[in-house]
Amino acid sequence: MKQNKTDTVEIKQMAFFPATITVNKGDTIVFINHDLVDHDVTEENKKLWTSSPLHPGQAWSKVFTEPANYFCSLHVVMKGKIVVQ
Amino acid sequence: MKKKNIPTIGLFLLLNFVFIVPSLNAQQATKLTDPEVASVAVTANQIDIDYAGIAQKKSTNSDVLNFAKTMINDHKAVIEQAVALAKKLNVTPQTNALTKKLLADANKTQKQLKAKKGAAFDKAYINNEVAYHKAVIDAVEKVLIPETENAELKTLLENVVPALKTHLSHAEMLQKMMNKK
Structure with missing residues (x-):
């Protein structure tokens, strides 16, 4: 049985790194704001989930069982993608 | 807008865009000192906060409104x-000729923005x-x-550029939407 693991997406320089991340079903992604300004992580299509604003230094995590496109609702041109395999 | 003399060194802003545009015609200036750079940086950020307030x-x-809120939050963070x-x-x-010019131009722009309303205001603001x-x-x-001497101040300015470029992309996206209507 595969053990679930934790991956990290860094938020810095007004972008998500990596912009596309591939995880296994049930894995956790931690989003860490290493930028100068607040950001959030929000599901893009139906706004199903959101981290709410993360101050610099703050982190937020979520378990992913479905793929998702997400964005920063404060900086709507900042986008990322989660692929679940 | 008529192009004026542009110094080869020193700071300038020369724009040939729509009517609400700040322009600077600095005299042949010596290099800005770091205190002057800091003043310009803080002033430039505060100006955008004030536009967003309008x-x-x-x-x-x-x-x-979402864009304006982001401008206030981000530019306040940079000033801090x-x-x-x-x-x-x-x-x-250190307040200098450039900060004074930026503020004078911003004052004119604010008056022009305040004279507008509705969709015309939104378009002018964006x-x-x-x-x-x-x-x-x-x-x-x-x-x-390039003119900043202190390494930490230089790094801060370099780190701010991605935020400015993202703001620009966001504003251009809104501009495109408004031009379609």
């Missing part, structure tokens, strides 16, 4: 960091944001960063 009072467009760094370095931001951010990015990359 938008919050006058606009009812949710996209414009610039002020904290200046304090750490024992540097007092058009100005596009022009302003283009000008500030240009000034930061081509003059402020």
